Structure formats: structure tokens, C-alpha cells
Amino acid sequence: MTQQASDYQGLGPQKVRGVVVRRPNRTAGVQAYIPELSKGLGITMKHFFKNTKEYMLGQRPDPVLESTTDGVNTISYPEQRRPYPERFRGMHRLTHRDDGSPRCVACLCCSTACPAQCIHIEPAEYPEGDERRGYERYPATFVIDELRCVFCGFCVEACPCDAIRMDTGIHAAPYDSREQFIYEKDLLMSFCGREGDQVTENARHEPGESTHPGVDRERHGH
Amino acid sequence: MTEYILDGLKAFAVVMFGMNVGVILTWVDRRQGAMMQDRVGPERAGVYLPKRMAQGALLGPAIGTAAIVFYLAWAGRDLEGAAYTGRAMLFSQLAILFTWLTFLVIAGRIRRRGVKNPFDAFIATLGDPRRFFYAGFGAHLACFFVAGLFRGTPLAPTLKQIGYGGGAGLLAGAIVLGGAYAAYRIRHERVRLRLAGLLHPAADGLKTLLKEDFIPPNSDRLLHSIAPFISFFPALVVLAVVPFGDTLCFGTENGELQLTQLLETVPREGVCTAGAVNLQVIDLNVGVLYFFAMAGTGIVGAALAGWASDNKYSLFGGVRAASQMVSYEVTLGLTIIGAVMIYGTLQVDDMVRWQAENAWGIFVQPFAFFLFFAAAVAESKRIPFDLPEGESELVAGYFTEYAGMKFAMFFFSEYIAVVSASALMTALFLGGWSVPFLDRDGFHVVLGDNVIWEVALSHGSVIVLGVLAFVLKVFFLCWLQITIRWTLPRFRYDQLMQLGWRKLLPASLINILATGLVILLVQGGSAQLVSGLRTAGQVTDLVTVVLIIAAVGSLFALFLKPASHRQGLAATSAQFASLRGGTRSARMTP
Numbered sequence: 001m002t003q004q005a006s007d008y009q010g011l012g013p014q015k016v017r018g019v020v021v022r023r024p025n026r027t028a029g030v031q032a033y034i035p036e037l038s039k040g041l042g043i044t045m046k047h048f049f050k051n052t053k054e055y056m057l058g059q060r061p062d063p064v065l066e067s068t069t070d071g072v073n074t075i076s077y078p079e080q081r082r083p084y085p086e087r088f089r090g091m092h093r094l095t096h097r098d099d100g101s102p103r104c105v106a107c108l109c110c111s112t113a114c115p116a117q118c119i120h121i122e123p124a125e126y127p128e129g130d131e132r133r134g135y136e137r138y139p140a141t142f143v144i145d146e147l148r149c150v151f152c153g154f155c156v157e158a159c160p161c162d163a164i165r166m167d168t169g170i171h172a173a174p175y176d177s178r179e180q181f182i183y184e185k186d187l188l189m190s191f192c193g194r195e196g197d198q199v200t201e202n203a204r205h206e207p208g209e210s211t212h213p214g215v216d217r218e219r220h221g222h
Numbered sequence: 223m224t225e226y227i228l229d230g231l232k233a234f235a236v237v238m239f240g241m242n243v244g245v246i247l248t249w250v251d252r253r254q255g256a257m258m259q260d261r262v263g264p265e266r267a268g269v270y271l272p273k274r275m276a277q278g279a280l281l282g283p284a285i286g287t288a289a290i291v292f293y294l295a296w297a298g299r300d301l302e303g304a305a306y307t308g309r310a311m312l313f314s315q316l317a318i319l320f321t322w323l324t325f326l327v328i329a330g331r332i333r334r335r336g337v338k339n340p341f342d343a344f345i346a347t348l349g350d351p352r353r354f355f356y357a358g359f360g361a362h363l364a365c366f367f368v369a370g371l372f373r374g375t376p377l378a379p380t381l382k383q384i385g386y387g388g389g390a391g392l393l394a395g396a397i398v399l400g401g402a403y404a405a406y407r408i409r410h411e412r413v414r415l416r417l418a419g420l421l422h423p424a425a426d427g428l429k430t431l432l433k434e435d436f437i438p439p440n441s442d443r444l445l446h447s448i449a450p451f452i453s454f455f456p457a458l459v460v461l462a463v464v465p466f467g468d469t470l471c472f473g474t475e476n477g478e479l480q481l482t483q484l485l486e487t488v489p490r491e492g493v494c495t496a497g498a499v500n501l502q503v504i505d506l507n508v509g510v511l512y513f514f515a516m517a518g519t520g521i522v523g524a525a526l527a528g529w530a531s532d533n534k535y536s537l538f539g540g541v542r543a544a545s546q547m548v549s550y551e552v553t554l555g556l557t558i559i560g561a562v563m564i565y566g567t568l569q570v571d572d573m574v575r576w577q578a579e580n581a582w583g584i585f586v587q588p589f590a591f592f593l594f595f596a597a598a599v600a601e602s603k604r605i606p607f608d609l610p611e612g613e614s615e616l617v618a619g620y621f622t623e624y625a626g627m628k629f630a631m632f633f634f635s636e637y638i639a640v641v642s643a644s645a646l647m648t649a650l651f652l653g654g655w656s657v658p659f660l661d662r663d664g665f666h667v668v669l670g671d672n673v674i675w676e677v678a679l680s681h682g683s684v685i686v687l688g689v690l691a692f693v694l695k696v697f698f699l700c701w702l703q704i705t706i707r708w709t710l711p712r713f714r715y716d717q718l719m720q721l722g723w724r725k726l727l728p729a730s731l732i733n734i735l736a737t738g739l740v741i742l743l744v745q746g747g748s749a750q751l752v753s754g755l756r757t758a759g760q761v762t763d764l765v766t767v768v769l770i771i772a773a774v775g776s777l778f779a780l781f782l783k784p785a786s787h788r789q790g791l792a793a794t795s796a797q798f799a800s801l802r803g804g805t806r807s808a809r810m811t812p
Contacts, residue, residue: 037709037710040709040710041705041706041709043709044258044705044708044709045258045705047257047258047259047260048254048257048258048705049777049780050780051257051258051260052257053780053781054785055257055262055418056781057330057781057785058330058334059785061787062787062789062799064793064795064796064799065789065790065791065796065799065800066787066788066789066790067790067793067796068788068790068792069787069788069790070260071260071787072257072260072261072262073260074260074261074262076262082795082799083795083798083799084798085794085795085798086798
């Protein structure tokens with residue numbers, strides 16, 4: 001007799017009632033061992049032949065799409081990879097402007113927002129004569145310690161310029177030493193998005209363009 | 223002098239066979255076990271070849287083989303009679319085989335990797351790759367029927383010439399086409415040669431050689447160091463008494479080599495007296511006893527390793543190994559008594575000859591085969607009898623304190639013991655090198671007194687078929703032992719001892735008694751009984767053939783069956799993957 005779950009519900013001290021589990025009925029066939037042995041052998045052989053055939057003919061089930069079917073559905077990393085979801089937060093990248101310079105204006109929003117304090121930026125002024133001088137600054141150094149990073153994505157949220165993104169799809173790589181986890185500006189700028197893009201589709205208003213608000217730090221005394 | 227060279231060659235071949243198969247088995251075991259459990263197993267080891275070298279490795283052998291085919295065809299163009307017919311048949315059947323196989327593989331590749339050029343497009347228009355197999359199978363049958371239909375008619379010589387010349391040309395063409403296509407399809411500058419993971423044992427061997435050789439500080443250094451050798455040696459030397467082929471005749475009376483004898487057909491009865499070469503390292507008249515004597519020495523290695531390690535778990539393992547192996551050795555010895563009574567000899571070669579003439583041991587002593595198999599698995603200390611190792615109780619049993627190559631020697635010796643036990647079982651129960659219906663001069667399918675089918679074969683090809691049959695039987699038994707290893711859970715120690723002493727031992731005694739009674743009955747039986755038994759022996763050959771054909775047929779059926787996988791997009795990752803075109807094609811980094 002099986003015990004219903006509802007029997008235990010209700011007020012008062014709960015009574016634990018044991019259920020008598022009958023000993024498994026050992027038939028002569030089970031006791032003789034040999035028939036059961038051959039049954040087991042049959043099962044392992046079935047799996048072996050089926051999987052070997054699918055391996056040889058390249059018919060292995062897709063490890064993600066067909067994971068519910070029988071067969072070898074392990075992922076052979078790195079030849080096969082589980083596709084990360086669209087919003088997977090991978091390694092950081094610094095997006096580019098059309099001319100290849102970083103979109104970053106060194107506002108320090110990201111390093112301020114970072115709970116792990118793994119972003120270090122040294123801002124610098126554009127040189128005299130540059131159109132952007134006075135409007136915005138650029139990061140002379142932009143360093144992320146990927147070993148400290150907790151991949152929370154706050155830097156991406158904080159960025160007002162869409163300059164830092166985590167959409168590379170590259171997961172944290174294993175390295176030999178701590179130095180290798182320190183990602184400098186050049187490396188961060190060399191990464192692309194999933195589609196191989198380095199320039200984002202968000203419009204960027206450069207000084208001199210008609211859409212640019214035209215506010216100037218030097219002349220307006222900011 | 224020639225004798226010594228031949229003996230050396232035979233010993234070398236046998237040692238190489240045992241060691242290589244044993245070492246490869248260490249990988250096969252893991253790989254096969256993984257495939258049984260829906261995993262892939264170790265398959266990643268590989269070496270990188272430059273593109274040109276890979277192309278050369280594909281094209282060179284292909285062109286070489288084609289050249290050999292042309293040479294054989296050219297050399298044999300003046301052959302007469304049955305030899306010419308046989309070669310024409312061989313060429314045409316091989317040509318058909320290689321043609322459909324090549325196109326099948328090419329079509330499968332194109333289906334998986336996509337169409338790249340007009341040739342691919344043409345093959346792709348032919349539809350399902352299975353059609354090549356069906357067409358090839360039909361062509362094989364048609365070839366046989368045409369040969370049978372036109373035998374003796376005026377058209378026969380023309381057909382023979384077509385089969386001979388056309389077959390040789392097609393065979394060479396198919397081989398070159400396959401090699402050239404494979405070489406052409408190499409796209410990358412470096413090719414990773416993986417061989418489905420076959421390079422793993424080599425990598426493992428190299429790794430263990432380079433590892434630190436740790437000896438526990440308080441251990442007995444000498445015994446600890448020689449134990450692996452004591453365990454390794456007997457596993458290897460027992461192969462010496464197992465014959466791996468029929469007696470080879472290519473010598474003359476005065477001990478000179480005369481290789482042309484290999485191309486001729488030798489008489490069916492009897493073995494040549496002069497210049498005969500036994501395909502066996504040493505033909506001892508107490509061959510089976512030698513096997514047990516040497517195999518028994520293996521116990522010493524395990525027990526010594528356990529004792530010398532200065533580790534209580536190792537000691538437990540060593541003691542367990544000693545008691546288990548001694549117990550099962552008794553059964554092992556007693557089970558073959560029945561077989562020895564029937565064969566009437568202890569010489570392994572004579573046992574195989576008896577089986578070749580009458581019936582395989584598995585048919586005359588089925589019960590003994592089963593007992594011997596169980597005891598042999600226990601003797602090699604493998605799952606389900608791996609109590610001496612017992613990693614859940616004894617860390618790693620008697621080789622806990624071993625590292626590097628010394629550990630590997632225990633490991634390899636276990637697998638070499640599997641090979642040598644399989645070789646002995648093949649010789650004792652599976653007819654050794656004998657092939658059903660194959661005599662020294664060719665195939666004779668005979669039932670009772672009716673000759674159903676006969677074909678003459680040259681001496682060399684008969685011997686090669688025998689050696690191949692022996693190797694295949696050994697592989698089959700090794701495969702079976704590995705399948706068992708991945709199927710059964712480990713016994714408890716008392717169950718192990720119970721099974722050995724209270725089940726297998728009495729069973730083997732009963733087997734001896736029953737065998738004795740049957741032998742007495744047959745000896746006192748009438749002539750009719752004897753001829754009936756002879757027919758029964760031929761029927762067992764037929765049963766074997768039918769079983770092999772059924773097994774091969776069902777394998778083909780399995781391979782032709784289309785794979786059906788159900789997609790399940792319940793998980794988020796699966797939904798995302800389906801949008802990205804599946805996991806296989808997903809490349810996350812640009």
C-alpha cells in the first residue's frame with residue numbers, strides 16, 4: 001500500500017508511518033544470473049553499436065537541440081560549443097567610432113559603477129587643434145582586470161556613450177599567470193561583437209556635425 | 223640458420239602482436255565503454271600534418287596499391303584454367319567492392335560537408351548514399367550469377383577476360399579515385415590526424431615514461447621495482463605456445479627457401495614433411511601446462527607488489543589478488559580437462575587440428591567454454607572480478623604505490639593477459655586458425671557426402687586466411703571481455719569466493735564426469751553413430767557460417783537504418799541554439 005502525501009498534511013504532530021517494502025521477488029531466472037547477465041550485455045551492446053554507427057556516419061544527435069534523444073550527445077569542446085544566449089555577458093570590448101578611435105570619452109562612469117573596482121581609466125585631452133578638444137576626452141589608458149571582474153554588466157549599463165560592451169561571446173579564458181588577465185585598451189579594442197562588428201549602430205554625433213549639440217567645455221566654462 | 227631466423231621472426235611477431243594489441247586495448251576499453259554509456263571517450267589525441275604531407279600520405283599508398291594491382295594483373299595474364307578464373311573473380315569482386323565503397327564514402331562526405339564542385343553536385347544528384355551500397359550489393363550477386371551461368375559455355379573465356387582486365391582496371395581506378403578525392407578535399411594547411419583517437423595509447427605511453435618514478439620511502443626497493451616485471455613477463459610469454467596459423471610449407475628438403483610454393487595448391491591431406499614451418503613460437507608437447515605454469519607466475523607479481531609497497535591497502539590488494547588467482551586457477555585447469563579428454567592431447571597445435579577436422583571446441587564443450595571464460599576473466603583481475611584493485615575500497619589495490627611506467631606495466635600486463643587469455647580460448651574452444659569449410663587446398667562445403675561448393679586456393683592465401691581468422695577471433699573475445707567489463711558491477715569478495723569454489727569448481731568436475739561418459743558412449747557406439755557425429759561436426763561449421771553471416775547482415779542493416787533524432791526545444795539554450803543553426807555549426811568567436 002502506498003502512502004498518500006495528503007495523509008501527512010494538516011495540524012498536529014506529524015506521524016511518521018513506515019511502509020513495508022517487500023523483498024524483491026527473486027525468481028529462478030534472476031537467481032540463475034546468466035539470463036539477466038545476457039540481458040544486460042544485450043543492452044550495452046545495443047548502445048555500443050548504435051552509438052558507434054552514429055559516430056562513424058556523423059549522425060550523432062545535436063547535443064543541445066536533440067539532447068532528449070538517446071545517443072552520444074556530449075559537446076566536444078572546443079570543436080563544438082554550446083551557443084551562448086544573446087545577452088550572455090562575455091569579455092568586454094571597447095567599441096569604435098567610424099574613424100577607428102574609441103567611442104569612450106573617459107567619463108569614468110563605468111569605473112565608478114564597477115562593484116569589483118576592476119576598471120582603471122586615465123583620461124586625457126585630445127591634442128590642440130583636434131575637433132574634439134574641449135568637447136570630450138579620451139582614455140589614455142583603459143585597463144580591465146578580468147580576474148577581478150564579476151561580469152555583472154554594470155559598466156555597460158553605466159556607459160552613456162555605448163562605448164563598452166560585453167557582447168563578444170568570449171567566455172573567460174584560462175591563462176597561466178595573473179598578468180595575462182589584465183586587458184589593456186588595445187586588446188579591448190581588438191575584440192568584435194558576435195557579428196564581427198566593431199562600430200555600433202548607435203548614432204554618434206561628432207563635433208561639427210549638424211546633430212551635435214555644440215556645447216563646449218572650454219568656451220562655456222564647464 | 224634459416225630456422226633460427228624464422229624462430230626469431232615468429233617470436234618477434236607474437237610479442238609485437240601481444241604488446242600492441244594489449245596497449246591498444248587500454249584505449250579501446252575506455253573508448254568502447256564510453257560509447258556504451260552514451261559518451262565519446264578519449265578521441266582527441268592527434269598529430270598535425272602539413273597539408274602536402276597529408277595529401278602525399280593519401281595519394282602515395284593509393285597509387286602504390288594501384289600499381290601493385292596492375293603488376294599482379296600483368297604478371298598473371300598468361301595463367302590458365304582455374305587459377306585464371308579465380309583471379310578474374312577476385313579482381314572483379316574487389317573492383318565492385320572498392321567502387322561502391324569509394325562512392326559511398328564520397329557521397330556521405332558530400333552530404334555532411336556540402337557540395338563544393340561540379341563532381342560533388344553530380345554525386346549529390348544521385349540521391350541517398352545508401353543507393354551505392356544497394357547497387358554494389360546487386361553487382362556482387364550479379365557477378366557471381368554470371369560466372370555460374372556461363373561456366374563452360376563458349377562465352378566464358380571472353381567474360382573471364384573482361385572480368386580480369388576490367389576488374390583490375392576498375393579496382394586500380396577506384397583506389398586512385400578515392401585517394402585523389404580525399405587529398406583534394408583537404409582544405410586547411412594543417413591536418414589533424416586523429417584516427418578516431420587511436421593515438422591515445424601512444425600519448426599515454428609517452429606520458430607514463432616521462433612521469434616521476436615514485437618509490438615509497440619505507441618500501442622494499444628491490445621487490446617494489448621488480449614486481450611490475452614479474453607481472454608483465456608471464457602475460458607476454460604465454461603467447462608462445464598458441465599457434466596462430468596452419469603449418470606453412472615453403473622450404474625444400476635441404477632447408478632452402480622456395481617461396482613459389484606459396485602460390486601453388488598443396489594436397490588436402492597431411493602436412494608437408496620437408497621445410498615445414500609451424501606458425502607457433504614453440505610447439506611444446508605440454509603446451510597447455512606451460513600456459514598454466516607461466517600464467518600462475520603472474521600471481522607472484524601482484525602479491526609482491528602489494529607486500530613491497532609498505533601500504534596496508536596495497537597489502538590487502540596483494541592478498542586478495544593472490545587468493546583470487548589461486549582459486550580461479552583451479553577452475554581454469556579443471557575446465558580444460560574435458561577438452562583435453564576429447565582432443566586426446568596437451569599440444570595446443572594438435573588441439574586446433576582436431577577442431578579443424580571435427581568441430582570447434584565451443585560445440586563439443588560448450589559448458590567448459592563458459593566456465594573457462596568466467597575463470598579467465600577472474601584470472602585477469604578485471605571487472606566484475608577486480609577486487610584486488612577495488613578502487614572504492616582499496617584506493618587502487620596492489621598498485622596503489624606505483625607511478626609512471628611501473629604503474630603502466632601493471633596496467634598493460636592486465637590487458638596483455640586479456641589478449642593471451644583470448645588467444646588460448648581461441649585455440650582451445652574457437653578452433654584457433656581454422657576457418658569453417660577451409661581445408662589446406664581450399665574451400666570444401668560438404669554436408670554428409672554431398673559436396674555443395676568447392677573452390678581451390680593457393681597455399682599462401684589459405685595460410686593468410688587462417689591467420690586472419692585467428693586474429694579476428696582473438697579480437698572478438700577481447701571485445702566480449704570489454705563488453706562484460708562495462709556491463710557488470712563488481713562482485714563482493716565472499717560472492718567471488720563462493721562463485722569460484724562452490725559453483726564453478728563443482729560445475730567443472732561435473733563437466734569432466736559428463737564428458738567421460740559421452741566419450742565412453744561414443745567409443746562403444748556403432749559406425750552409424752560415428753558418421754552421424756561427423757555430419758554433426760559439419761553442421762556446426764554451417765551453423766558458425768550462418769551465425770557470422772547473420773551478424774554481418776544485421777550490422778549492415780543497422781548501418782543502413784536512417785538515424786532519427788527528436789528535437790526538443792524546451793530549454794532556453796535549445797531555443798537559442800535552434801535560432802543559431804544548431805550547436806555543431808555554432809562559432810561563437812568571429
